[in-house]
Amino acid sequence: MAIFIETVLSGLMAGVMYALVALGFVLIFKASGIFNFAQGVMCLFAALTFAGIMEKTSVPWPIAFVLTVAVMVGVAWAVERFVLRHLVNQEPIILFMATIGLAYVLEGVGDIIWGSDVKVINIGLPSGAVDVLLDNFDIYLDKLEVFAALIAAVLVGFLAVFFQKTRIGRALRAVADDHQAALSVGISLQTIWVIVWSVAGFVALVAGIMWGAKSGVQFSLSLIALKALPVLILGGFTSIPGAIVGGLIIGVGEKLAEIYVGPMVGGAIENWFAYMLALAFLLFRPQGLFGEKIIERV
């Protein structure tokens, strides 16, 4: 029983880590209808900038954090100014392809500025097992992941309030529904896009720091986007709660599969199992668990 509990708890915590990455995708898709292929690279770029600033300037981490947020706002402005502004009302596939290009640019710029070496994030984040659980109940849980879960909860709360209760949040949703209509009622598309990409950059920074604390900040960090995709498929591309619940389901599902089914089929099944699980959900809810149902007139 302890194994099962441990697996489920670890799955939930891993799921939160996936959800952190998925949140960035949801934000941009929700506000602009763009599937941002560069979100994984944004996590890398943000974490790389954060770790790089600390390494090169030896400033305390809160200052490095603020500076990195400023850099991500700068990235958001540049994306709007040089990419999105020229692609208003284009097909979604065009915007998607633009984000593929953006991913390459960010990766290359990150490499040129900060180099390709592994950077250690040493800001006093908790690590190791939760001692109380391990010593008293023989259940292993990673302190870092528990901390990440708390951070994710705070982030989701902040985003929920931002989207539901603020003028900018409502404007973001209006832009997501229809660019032209939003423009016609006086919403500045440019400003909204800069804001939403900035918020997504902030989320990418948090996700990048959490993942970077696990493995060191390195270029494979951009591949964590692969972990977010099944979460998005399952939770829906437009729902913040969907990203969280999707992350938890994927996290628990893949861990249980790896531990209980994996040994029977040679192991290493968690990656593809996550996609299988997401596809199974798609059969019944094509828009994802929490996604908005799309009704189009033909």
Added chain:
Amino acid sequence: MKLKHLTAGLAALAIASPIAATTASAYELTIPSLVYRTGPYAPGGIPFANGYADYFKLIQERDGGINGATINFIECETAYNTQQGVECYENTKGQGQSKALIYQPLSTGITYQIIPKAAVDEIPIFTMGYGRTSAANGTVFPWIFNFPGTYWDAASGMVNYAAAIEGGADKLAGKTIALVYHNSAYGKEPIRTLEELSKKYGFKLEQLPVDHPGQEQKATWLQIRRMNPDWVLMWGWGVMNQVAVKEAASIRYPMDRFIGNWWAGSEQDVLPAGAGANGYLSATFHAPGASFPLHQEILETLYDKNMGAGERGRVGEVLYNRGLIAAVWTVEAIRKAMEIKGSNEIIGADVREGLEALDVTEERLAELGLPNFTYPVKITCAVHSDPGTVLIQQWDASGGVWKVVASGIEPDRDVIAPLIEEDSAAYAAENNITPRDCN
């Protein structure tokens, strides 16, 4: 007056031209270097590439080349991508007077792709401690060299180290050894050998594959926590290593029972885990550190003049030293090829001759500035991997250094030799190769 000067100048130039041409036409040795300084595996690729490049640069700067022939060193970026690696091979193989003399593909995937090409192009491939293990059989793979040890040597050496710590090979009976491996051709290489060794010594082998890239390994380490193996061996690369070391520390697995292979034992692999990585072990075949005369020479000749390939403080890192020793053996093979041919105008086929006559003794290593750095190597027509002896190094987190804790660990040749024979025979049969006679 001006015209007179111009005419005189042109005349002087015309006379000087043949001399200039002669100087410029000194025989050029093309040494392509397939590197990955970008992409997810760059943290491992950069120090190796720097060590490899620095040695060739040193030879060029200090000696003016190899026996009077200048070095045309060409780096090509593969990003550890097999397709890009093959493109690099195709683009560089015909360059320069000598054409490509030797390749170090730095990837098992690229190696598998260019093994058949090398035989046609007659260019030796030096897969130092990686690639296809059975390429050690020179009768079937005349163009492939994988000294000083294969993955099977490493696997056996790691098991033998565990046996020594347990108090003897007989003490392994009933023990459990878990293999955590990258779920790829590279990661699966040691399985066959470990299966044979488990039969021989009576230990239980548990196999735990980790999918690329290995950023998330929670389920793997939960299984290890539950099975509580006596030893964990790891065949990892890139981020998989860093995450594994951190997870092992996190579940409180004793780090002095956790051994990575020689591609899972660099500074980059242990630093992210901080103090938790203390005591982690890895196999290797050369010493760590920059305390050798050759390193000092590199620092003075290159880094003091801002000519080094990397950062000064990283000279002597594990993977830097690996690139360095790869270059040292390559240059020694080229020297031997020139000696055999009696000329410095060699081509790839000559370098293969040089490799098959390579005999780098401890005395020669000392002359080169690397005393007690690695084991002597003696290659022949039939034996392309020697000596297979393994070192074990341990990470000291407080000092931030690797320390050699066991040396001279011999692999189980009685197990490995028949496996090499069997696998290379199967390859020969599949590819209609008639093994050459080396007697």
